[in-house]
Amino acid sequence: MLREQGPVEAPPDLADEVMRQVRTEAGTHRAKRRFQFRRPAVLVPALGLAAAAALVVGISHLGNMSSSESSAGGESRAAAPSAGSANVQHSAEKQGVNAGRRFVISARAARSLSALGFVPPPKPTGSTATPSTTTGSSADSGGGSGSAVAGGKVTLTLRSPQYGVARARLQALALAHARHKSEPSVLVVLRRKP
């Protein structure tokens, strides 16, 4: 008797109501799962790009530092004797990567760079010069400009073809000057003109 009378039918809307809630939960769960799946998919390449960019910047920074140090190998050796040269180096370093390549060459050899727009400093005072003053003249030649500084610092800004030539020349001069430290020196900052 119980087997016949006991069972009852569920309300007709019960299953629909349950399934509505189930589908709502399934939708949010799926959305969550999708979001959790996408997050690393976006994050990993972004982190990889950031790491690669940081690596490239770091390597280029290191390369600039090492090349300027090696190319102007005479600079540190030539600048060492005086505090003034140390100040030159320090002020150039403070300008960061855009400070250009620095070369310490002999003042006499610097005159040979006039073809590149280089204007020799009026008083090449050598390693004892105080480079704090930055007044100077500038000249354009072959797309470049040079400025001579009375304190023994010269800035050369050249376009791409002349820049390469000047850099090779200055490297050679800096190495030559490093071997003859007794001559008066001048600091040449070579920048690439954009």
Next chain:
Amino acid sequence: MTYAATVTLPLTRPRTYDGRVREPVSDEALARRAAAGETDAFEELVRRHQDMLYTLALRVTLSEQDARDCVQDGLIAAWRSIGRFRGDARVSTWLYRIVLRKAYDVLDRRRRTAEPTDQLDLTAAAERPADDRLDIIAALGSLDPDFRAAVVACDIIGLSMDDAAAVLEVPPGTVRSRLSRGRDRLAALLEANRA
């Protein structure tokens, strides 16, 4: 020249495209698909078992509203945990157990708050009208909840002793004892009503 096309009418049993008889999908297969996120498979499970789940909840809680809530909450809980269903019991047994736990929760809450039932009161069968259906249902309502659950599981739902033990989460011997005492009590109530 005329060609006669032979059309094979579909047989009574549904067949697949290659002519094999399509067997009804088992509860376990539906549960696996539901665990993989197929809501349609879970809906099929719900529609298959909702009547018996509702009967179990109604006969234990004696309230249509509470029974509805039990089934609803139980099925939602089943959906949430179907990924953890190991398959060591039948799906129906697992669903009964979940809904019965919800029903016991309702009874506990009712006991704590002295909340009355809204459909079937627990008065003795003798006080009910002389209707057999109401008599036996009212008599069932007057049983202790544990005995009532055993009687409902075995005599109304039709579970075996082992399945009932799995649903009630007690040993089979306990089910047998509760069932026997529940039936005796029901018989006594019905005799008293007829007399």
